[in-house]
Amino acid sequence: MDHLIRFLAENSHIKYATPSSPEFDSLRLGYILVENVIPAIIVRPQSAEDVAALVSVLTSNDLPFSIRVGGHDLSGRSQVHGAVTIDLRDIAYIHVDDAAHTARLGGGVLIADLIKELEHHGMVTPTGTIPSVGYVGWAAHGGYGFLSTQYGFGADQILGARVVDCHGQILDANEDMLTAIRGAGGLLGVIVEVTIKVYPLDKVLAGVIIYESTDLAATIKHYNDQYRQMKSEGFPSALSLYQSVLNGPTGKAVTILFAWASSDIDAGWKWLHKLQAWSPVALSTVAPTTMASFTLASEQVVPKHAYGTMFTVSVYELTPEIVDVICQYALLHPNDPSTFLGMHELRSCTPQPSADSVVCARSPHFMFEIGATAQARDMVDGAIEWGRALHGALLQSQPENIIPSTYLPLTEPALVDIKAIYGNKFEFLRNVKQQYDPRNVFKHALVQL
Ligand SMILES: Cc1cc2nc3c(=O)[nH]c(=O)nc-3n(C[C@H](O)[C@H](O)[C@H](O)COP(=O)(O)OP(=O)(O)OC[C@H]3O[C@@H](n4cnc5c(N)ncnc54)[C@H](O)[C@@H]3O)c2cc1C
CATH class of the missing domain: 3.40.462.20 (Vanillyl-alcohol Oxidase; Chain A, domain 3)
Structure with a gap:
């Protein structure tokens, strides 16, 4: 933990909170009130580069960590007792391309912020029913919601993704990684950006x-x-x-x-x-x-x-x-x-x-x-x-x-029966996990094989 604290001191733009910080409890709060899971520290990177540097420090010092955005996991799995929480909520930019009908957004965007920005452009995209849910956590694990009958699952809207991988490198996801991200979320790394489909619809x-x-x-x-x-x-x-x-x-x-x-x-x-x-x-x-x-x-x-x-x-x-x-x-x-x-x-x-x-x-x-x-x-x-x-x-x-x-x-x-959940895609997932995260650096992702 000393290495992390030193890193944070040298990178003072990365905010963080420890259990004695006044804002710790409100930052820790998720939808489900879990009282006995207290992370050691909550760090708040401001960019993909910050996430990459954090993953490098954490892996090289064997410090366990989890990724959190909207905090709506129903079993509070986005935070782990005694581990580091990487809270992506400050990586929340949204760029809409009106002509291409796409939007590029940071991995920490909440559904509420996405739909408000899309409204300014007269656009929509499928989302879940609750606006405080994280967009990537919703879409990348499947994503049921409004407009799915019209446009498909949340996962089907993902056209591209940038990922911080197990070596702390920022990658544009290739086709195999994208296939895995569309349904298995952060299995292969931290999703710091996605590009999604959006649709013109005013009223x-x-x-x-x-x-x-x-x-x-x-x-x-x-x-x-x-x-x-x-x-x-x-x-x-x-x-x-x-x-x-x-x-x-x-x-x-x-x-x-x-x-x-x-x-x-x-x-x-x-x-x-x-x-x-x-x-x-x-x-x-x-x-x-x-x-x-x-x-x-x-x-x-x-x-x-x-x-x-x-x-x-x-x-x-x-x-x-x-x-x-x-x-x-x-x-x-x-x-x-x-x-x-x-x-x-x-x-x-x-x-x-x-x-x-x-x-x-x-x-x-x-x-x-x-x-x-x-x-x-x-x-x-x-x-x-x-x-x-x-x-x-x-x-x-x-x-x-x-x-x-x-x-x-x-x-x-x-x-959870992962084989039943992923059916005929299970072997594919096992292979890409072996290829891109063989040491299971992202062991607190929702998908555990
Ligand atoms: C009240 C409520 C209503 C819901 N409604 C719907 C609904 O209508 N439709 C539906 O399909 N689901 C629904 N869900 C489920 C919800 O979509 C998922 O639990 C989703 O994963 C929550 O994402 P989050 O960012 O809010 O939560 P978090 O707890 O912060 O994250 C959930 C998981 O996603 C991972 N994750 C999140 N963002 C990233 C990222 N950028 N990179 C890597 N990993 C990431 C986290 O590590 C964690 O494992 C609902 C849940 C609640 C509590």
Whole structure:
């Protein structure tokens, strides 16, 4: 550690905080409140060159380190007790190329900052539902979210990347490295920059629909019956629907995030009216807006931190059997505002990726986010018990409907099966890891082979 402290003294533009620094606790904070993981020091490089120099100092002195940006890993895996945290949040530049429809951004950019900048250019790109998530952590591990039905996964937007490798060198990722980065994140190094696809789109029709849910199970069942029926007739790719059950302003309710991503707003209203006719609506905020305003609005309602964890399972279809399980556990849903069940959908209209990746869950499916999280510390055990039981019941209800590959960022560490997650891409990943990081310098990356 003395070598690192000396290095930091010689490079005073690299900010850092130790556990005795006043800003340490706020810098350490992530979405999941983990009290017993205290890094030895948090360093804040200002450039790719700083990251490269840090990786060299750390590896040559055998100091363990992890990479952190938005801090939204559900198991707090971006910080390690007693290790060095490299916090990339100051590497947050965003350059949009309006003509090429691309954006080049620093590895520490948050989704909130990206979508605000894209809005200035009349552009959008798929992102997750929560703006405080780090963009690279989201996209490079797969990236489910708004606009995926229209433009694909987050990983499919990555055109290029700059990486600090295990020797502390800054490299432009070659095709093999890029394939690995599209789904396996920081397996091969620190991603200090990505170039991504962006799309011209000014206005969208978007907002939240909360259905009247006095009889919660009946509302869930009814929504899904209607959904199944309408899906068989075909949904347009411009329509994103994120179904959730959560404790909102009207109590426990079926809550839909609705986004119509097309400049043909009139067609969007027609779809909205169809959806609103499915069941009585208690509250709707859907209106012409921008993707950025819609996504940023969640900052007002979604808690910034929570205790607990998340469980996930992916199913091919939301069959009546799966919906029955959801109904059963909705009735047992704890009353905490952070406990929720949400469902991302990958629909058959999703465009095929134009470049190779290691994301192998490509068939149409639903990815469940079981938020076994709680605002109140005394609610967390109940939330975890509920989440675990719901997860188990979903797995058991229809084994043939379950996708073997789970979504790594949301998979509880004890349940991670890397071979199942990466399927036929696993051997490729093993080979590139052996080639580019044979000593496993990046041993605290999410993907451990
Ligand atoms: C409330 C909430 C909502 C979420 N919603 C969605 C959603 O809608 N869709 C979805 O797909 N996922 C979602 N997630 C999961 C989230 O996208 C992943 O956990 C993502 O990895 C978080 O990135 P981060 O930078 O915020 O977190 P961190 O904890 O800082 O990082 C997560 C992992 O990514 C690595 N990493 C991050 N940036 C880099 C980089 N530049 N170089 C190398 N490694 C890096 C870290 O080392 C760590 O292993 C959600 C999570 C939460 C808590």
